[in-house]
Structure formats: C-alpha cells, structure tokens
Amino acid sequence: MKLKDLPDENLFTQGHTACPGCGAAMSIRNTIRIFGKDTAVYVPASCAVVFGTTFPLAAWKVPFFHTAFENTGASIAGMKAAYEVKGKDVTVIGFAGDGGTYDIGLQSMSGAAERNDDVLYICLDNEAYMNTGIQRSGGTPFGAWTTTTPVGKKTQGNRTFKKNLAEIVAAHDIPYFATLSIGHPVDFIRKVEKAKSMKGFRFLHMFTPCIPGWKMDPAKTVEVTKLAVESGMWTLFEIENGEKKITYKPQKMKRVKDYLMMQGRFRHMSEEDIKKLQMWVCHKWNLNYNEKGAPGVCEIEPPEEHHGVTEEHREMHGL
Amino acid sequence: MKHVITGDHAVAIGAKLCRVEVVPAYPITPQTLIIEHIAEFVNDGEMNAKFMTMESEHSVMSAAAGASAAGARVFTATSSQGLAFMHEMVYATAPLRLPVVMVNVNRSLSSPPGIWVEYNDSMGERDSGWLQVYVEDNQEALDMVIQSYRIAEDKRVLLPIMPCLDGFVLSHTVEPVDVPDESLVDSFLSPYEPDVYLNPEQPAVIGMLMPPQYFMEMRRQTAGAVEAAKEVVVEVNREFAKVFGRDYGGLIDTYRMEDAQIALITIGTVTSTARKVVDDMRNEGKKVGIVKLRFFRPFPAEELRAALSGMGAVGVIDRSISYNGGGPIFSEVRSALYGMTMPVINHLAGIGGRDVTENLIMTMFELTLEAAKGGKVKEVIWHETRGETL
Numbered sequence: 001m002k003l004k005d006l007p008d009e010n011l012f013t014q015g016h017t018a019c020p021g022c023g024a025a026m027s028i029r030n031t032i033r034i035f036g037k038d039t040a041v042y043v044p045a046s047c048a049v050v051f052g053t054t055f056p057l058a059a060w061k062v063p064f065f066h067t068a069f070e071n072t073g074a075s076i077a078g079m080k081a082a083y084e085v086k087g088k089d090v091t092v093i094g095f096a097g098d099g100g101t102y103d104i105g106l107q108s109m110s111g112a113a114e115r116n117d118d119v120l121y122i123c124l125d126n127e128a129y130m131n132t133g134i135q136r137s138g139g140t141p142f143g144a145w146t147t148t149t150p151v152g153k154k155t156q157g158n159r160t161f162k163k164n165l166a167e168i169v170a171a172h173d174i175p176y177f178a179t180l181s182i183g184h185p186v187d188f189i190r191k192v193e194k195a196k197s198m199k200g201f202r203f204l205h206m207f208t209p210c211i212p213g214w215k216m217d218p219a220k221t222v223e224v225t226k227l228a229v230e231s232g233m234w235t236l237f238e239i240e241n242g243e244k245k246i247t248y249k250p251q252k253m254k255r256v257k258d259y260l261m262m263q264g265r266f267r268h269m270s271e272e273d274i275k276k277l278q279m280w281v282c283h284k285w286n287l288n289y290n291e292k293g294a295p296g297v298c299e300i301e302p303p304e305e306h307h308g309v310t311e312e313h314r315e316m317h318g319l
Numbered sequence: 320m321k322h323v324i325t326g327d328h329a330v331a332i333g334a335k336l337c338r339v340e341v342v343p344a345y346p347i348t349p350q351t352l353i354i355e356h357i358a359e360f361v362n363d364g365e366m367n368a369k370f371m372t373m374e375s376e377h378s379v380m381s382a383a384a385g386a387s388a389a390g391a392r393v394f395t396a397t398s399s400q401g402l403a404f405m406h407e408m409v410y411a412t413a414p415l416r417l418p419v420v421m422v423n424v425n426r427s428l429s430s431p432p433g434i435w436v437e438y439n440d441s442m443g444e445r446d447s448g449w450l451q452v453y454v455e456d457n458q459e460a461l462d463m464v465i466q467s468y469r470i471a472e473d474k475r476v477l478l479p480i481m482p483c484l485d486g487f488v489l490s491h492t493v494e495p496v497d498v499p500d501e502s503l504v505d506s507f508l509s510p511y512e513p514d515v516y517l518n519p520e521q522p523a524v525i526g527m528l529m530p531p532q533y534f535m536e537m538r539r540q541t542a543g544a545v546e547a548a549k550e551v552v553v554e555v556n557r558e559f560a561k562v563f564g565r566d567y568g569g570l571i572d573t574y575r576m577e578d579a580q581i582a583l584i585t586i587g588t589v590t591s592t593a594r595k596v597v598d599d600m601r602n603e604g605k606k607v608g609i610v611k612l613r614f615f616r617p618f619p620a621e622e623l624r625a626a627l628s629g630m631g632a633v634g635v636i637d638r639s640i641s642y643n644g645g646g647p648i649f650s651e652v653r654s655a656l657y658g659m660t661m662p663v664i665n666h667l668a669g670i671g672g673r674d675v676t677e678n679l680i681m682t683m684f685e686l687t688l689e690a691a692k693g694g695k696v697k698e699v700i701w702h703e704t705r706g707e708t709l
C-alpha cells in the first residue's frame with residue numbers, strides 16, 4: 001500500500017483527547033486504518049485508554065476492550081480464542097505502553113508470545129509511564145529526566161540504559177518482530193501490512209514521542225523520531241524467522257547530542273553523561289549496521305563488554 | 320448414570336456438559352484435577368473447547384474476561400493463592416457483566432501456607448460483584464456448574480459466578496454422582512447469546528474510563544444485578560428440580576426446621592455431618608435444625624430472617640476468620656438478623672482443614688441450646704483450639 005492509498009476512513013477518529021503531537025495517537029490511527037473493520041482492540045491502562053475512551057465518548061469504530069494494566073498478552077489471547085471457537089475472522093490487536101510491556105506486562109506478553117497466539121501485540125514506546133505523570137520505566141533511556149529519576153544535586157536523571165526489549169521478544173521465536181517510527185511512513189506501512197498478512201504472534205515496537213513527557217515542541221514529533229533514527233537512538237529493523245534485517249540505514253550518523261537537545265528531558269545532561277550515552281549508541285550502531293559509526297562521533301572506542309556497561313555498572317558489580 | 324468420582328471430576332464433567340467454549344487454566348492444588356480432566360476431554364476430542372495454558376492466574380482471568388467479552392461461554396477454576404493473585408481481574412469482570420463461571424476449590428490462604436479447606440480465599444472476593452454458591456457434595460458440585468450458567472447468563476443478571484467446594488473433602492474424595500444425559504443438559508441450558516459483545520459488525524466499547532458523573536450509576540447497576548440474581552437463583556433451582564429431579568432449596572436450604580427451637584447455620588460439607596447430628600439429637604427429643612447457607616452473594620438476608628424467626632438461639636459455623644472477632648458469615652448473619660432478639664453464637668471450626676466431627680457439631684448445638692436457655696455462652700467460640708477455653 002502506498003502512502004496515498006491509505007484508506008481515508010478513520011477507525012480511530014478525530015475528537016480523541018490526546019495531546020497535540022502525541023506519537024501514540026498517530027501510531028494508533030494509522031495502524032488501525034491499515035487493518036480495517038474486522039479488527040478488535042485491547043488497550044491496557046495507559047494514556048490511550050484515557051484519550052480514546054472516556055465515558056460517554058469513544059474514538060473507536062472497531063470493538064474496544066479494556067480491563068487492567070499488566071494483562072495485554074492474556075487479554076488479546078482470550079479475545080482471539082473466542083473468535084476462533086466461534087469461527088469468526090477477526091484480527092485482535094493489543095496496544096500497550098512501554099510500562100505495560102517492558103515492566104508489569106512482560107509476563108503476560110511472554111505467555112502469549114511463547115504460545116504463539118494468533119494476535120498482534122503493539123508496544124507504543126514513549127519511554128516512561130506517561131499516564132501517571134512521567135515516571136521511569138524499563139524503556140526509559142539513560143540520562144532522561146522523569147519524576148522518579150529527577151535531576152538532583154547528587155544524581156541526575158535515569159542511570160540505566162534502555163532495556164533491550166527486541167531481543168527478549170525475539171527470543172520467543174515468534175513469526176514477526178519489527179520496530180517502527182511514525183517519522184518513516186513508508187517503512188511503517190510496509191511493516192504493518194506485513195504483520196497483517198501473517199499468522200501467529202506478531203510484535204510491532206513503535207517509537208512514539210510524548211510531548212509533555214519528553215518536554216518537546218508538539219510540532220516536532222516527526223522530526224524527533226527521524227533524528228532518533230539518524231542518531232542511532234532508535235533503529236528500524238525486523239526479525240523474521242530469527243533473521244534480523246535492517247530496513248532503513250541512515251546515510252550518515254548524527255550526534256546523539258543533536259537528538260537530546262530537542263527535548264527538555266535531556267537538556268540537563270552533563271558532557272560526561274552525553275558521552276556515556278554516545279558510547280552506548282555507538283556500540284549499538286556497530287551491532288546493528290556492522291560499522292563503527294561516523295568518524296568524529298564515535299572516535300571514542302565503545303567498551304568491549306556488552307553495550308550496557310558503564311562506570312556505574314562496573315562499580316555495582318565490583319569490576 | 321451414576322459414576323463414582325471426585326468433586327473435581329464432577330466439576331469437569333459439568334463444564335463439559337455445559338459445552339463451554341474457552342477454558343483458560345493454571346494449576347493449583349486442590350483445583351488442579353479439574354483442569355487436568357478438562358485437558359483430557361479436549362485432547363480426546365470429547366469436548367470442543369479452546370483450552371488455554373496460561374502463565375498465571377492473573378492471565379487466566381484476563382483471558383477469561385477477553386473471551387467472554389468476545390462472546391464465548393467461558394469456564395475456569397482456581398483456589399486460594401490463585402484467586403488472590405487474580406483478585407484485580409475478579410473485580411474487573413463483574414461490572415462489565417461478563418458471565419464467566421469459575422469454580423473455586425476452597426483452600427486456606429498464606430500465611431501460614433496450607434492446602435486444606437478454609438473459606439478465606441473466596442470470602443475475600445465478597446465485594447467483587449461475583450455471585451458465590453457453596454456446595455455440600457459432589458453431586459451438588461456438578462449440578463451447580465450447570466445451574467451457574469443459567470443464572471449467570473440470565474439477562475436480568477449477567478454476572479460472573481463462583482461455585483465453591485471444600486478442598487480435599489470434596490475435590491479429592493470420590494462419591495457416587497448421577498451424571499446427567501447431555502441431551503437433558505442441552506434442553507436445560509441453551510447456547511450463550513450475548514446482546515452486546517466485541518462484534519466488528521456492531522462495534523462496542525467495553526471497559527471505558529468512567530468519570531464521577533457516571534460512576535455511581537454503573538455501581539448501582541451491578542448492585543441491582545446482584546439483587547436480581549435472588550429470584551433467578553430460586554427460579555433456576557425450581558426448574559432444575561423439574562428437569563433433573565434434584566431440589567437444592569434455592570438461596571438457602573433447611574433441614575428439620577419445622578418445629579425447631581434452635582438452628583445452626585452451616586455451609587459446605589459440614590452440613591452433611593450436621594444432618595446426622597440433628598437426627599441423633601432429635602431422637603433424644605432435642606428440637607434442633609439446620610439452615611444451610613448456599614449463596615453467600617447474593618446474601619439471603621430476608622430468607623434467613625424468615626427461616627430463623629422464633630428461634631431461641633442461632634449458631635453460625637464459620638470456616639474462616641475475619642480478624643474482627645468472628646467469622647465473615649457470622650458478621651453477615653448478625654447484620655441480617657438485626658432487630659431480632661435471640662442470641663447469635665459464632666462457632667469457628669475446621670479452619671485450615673481440621674476435621675469437623677459429629678461430636679464437635681453436637682457441642683455446637685449444645686452450646687447454642689444453652690444460650691437459648693439464657694446460659695452464659697461466649698459469643699465467638701474457637702472450637703478445639705489449643706490454648707482456648709470454652
């Protein structure tokens with residue numbers, strides 16, 4: 001499907017109450033457009049429940065279900081089981097946040113993945129618990145301010161690196177895993193369509209900027225996602241039958257600092273912390289693209305150990 | 320046809336006879352036999368259900384809710400820690416009006432760890448909006464699975480229901496059970512056809528955020544459905560008796576209450592033992608009777624008042640403790656009998672699986688008789704408990 005051929009009908013309609021520029025709302029709207037009417041949706045506790053379905057108004061034109069927070073995998077599995085026994089051809093999609101996926105919902109997601117339930121799991125990753133007012137999750141990047149990783153006199157921002165969710169999910173040997181970004185619509189559409197054409201447990205990991213959570217300009221959602229990819233903070237790839245394939249490679253690596261400075265959540269970061277994060281990104285870049293990263297950006301050799309190793313880690317583990 | 324089977328087996332057969340469509344499952348003693356039997360039925364092709372091996376009880380109830388909302392007839396079973404672990408989802412299910420049937424095989428809740436009967440697990444879900452019925456024997460266990468779908472799916476009710484049976488005393492003990500013909504069950508229970516479900520042809524939104532302007536109405540509707548369940552329970556019991564020839568009395572059942580001077584309120588398997596004790600005491604000329612509490616939700620307050628009016632005293636057996644001085648049934652009964660003047664005595668016994676013997680029940684009757692005569696009897700009695708004096 002070409003961008004211009006996207007169906008006009010919005011099954012997630014205007015009138016929802018997400019903040020202007022919300023990456024999650026944009027991702028939902030465009031995904032559900034591609035899937036069409038024969039779809040049923042589960043959304044766990046997250047911003048998307050509030051902005052899509054606050055009684056008596058609902059933005060959904062496909063069946064919508066919600067019960068709790070940590071149960072997306074099990075809920076969509078149960079819904080699908082019912083459609084299967086009833087002989088109904090309905091695609092079931094769960095749209096869970098990063099908190100609902102990396103952290104509290106990991107077990108439920110893992111169960112559905114391991115059983116290879118015929119559902120689509122989408123993680124809308126805005127890198128913190130936004131609905132409860134911006135708290136750190138396992139998906140929060142190094143250095144980021146959140147209300148539970150405040151910028152204090154002694155400690156500034158989040159001290160750990162973003163969890164490698166892709167490898168955790170892919171380790172379940174599922175049919176399809178892909179990372180997406182709303183700033184790369186051609187790649188986005190292709191991956192959603194591909195997930196639609198497949199059976200079994202499919203996982204789409206969407207990078208979804210959050211305006212208040214990232215303290216950014218609501219007009220810059222697309223720009224920020226683009227810069228995330230160009231800098232290596234987010235990588236567009238897919239894993240099919242255990243094989244990882246990069247689906248978009250930036251021409252030239254941008255500095256992570258360029259990405260960080262667009263967002264208030266990073267603006268406090270010290271040069272030292274930025275360097276640490278840059279090293280982490282360079283190592284990731286190396287693994288993803290099999291090259292060292294741009295000269296002048298990655299001239300500092302990345303650490304030999306796995307990409308999460310920092311001074312903090314060394315101290316923690318007594319290395 | 321009569322089969323000599325465990326309570327868990329009877330429950331599994333009941334689920335099969337009800338043609339349940341989705342069964343999310345997770346093991347826990349003493350419930351596990353139920354899901355094992357169902358897995359066998361499914362794998363032998365005797366049962367056409369989707370059996371889902373979930374990774375936790377929280378996920379069991381999440382999948383159950385999802386499947387029920389998508390229009391399927393759902394069955395599952397749990398016990399104790401499992402029920403506690405799914406607590407959040409138990410509360411989530413009822414107000415969404417999802418008529419899931421989940422058998423709870425009663426077992427004590429940690430700490431201390433134990434695997435034997437106590438009602439603290441299910442009674443902790445008292446305020447969730449689930450209906451609860453406690454059974455006396457394996458026959459009633461099977462029969463109440465069948466009745467449960469009729470009650471839960473009734474358009475006046477549309478609530479989940481939890482038939483409860485005593486761990487080990489029933490779950491793992493064989494008794495002769497009359498297994499009804501499939502065709503008879505089919506004539507009694509038609510397929511589940513919800514008016515509203517997650518149907519792409521007519522999209523519905525189930526589980527919206529509910530602001531304060533609307534929240535109380537939703538709670539009121541759930542409360543109304545629990546109240547409406549009273550007459551449905553009675554109707555279904557009556558109709559069941561007509562079709563299957565077994566009458567359980569409805570919300571409560573009574574035994575030799577016609578000219579009784581005192582009554583003991585029983586629940587679950589202790590009722591059978593108490594029936595024998597009543598017969599023995601009647602032979603000695605003591606006018607004692609039993610009120611068997613079947614449904615804990617809806618709570619049969621008026622029915623109890625009617626059955627107990629004129630009693631000299633009432634004894635209440637509790638197989639769990641509420642740490643407020645007495646057991647949960649005692650609190651509810653005393654509140655139901657408010658304004659009536661007879662003494663109400665709480666008999667705590669059998670907690671954590673300790674046997675409740677004929678002798679012990681005889682003691683309960685004697686103490687209740689004593690109270691009726693105006694004797695000094697403690698209001699809450701911990702029976703046969705070390706360090707405790709009567």
Ligand SMILES: Cc1ncc(C[n+]2csc(CCOP(=O)(O)OP(=O)(O)O)c2C)c(N)n1
Binds near residue numbers: 048096100
């Ligand atoms: C069991 C449980 N714990 C905590 C919460 C509170 N809670 C609701 S939404 C939410 C944050 C969701 O974060 P995320 O999954 O990242 O979604 P986002 O709002 O960021 O899109 C939390 C912590 C809850 N609803 N349930």
Ligand code: SF4
Binds near residue numbers: 021051212
């Ligand atoms: S707080 Fe963030 S995730 Fe939530 S609606 Fe606003 S932009 Fe979207």
Ligand SMILES: [Mg+2]
Binds near residue numbers: 098127130
């Ligand atoms: Mg989030």
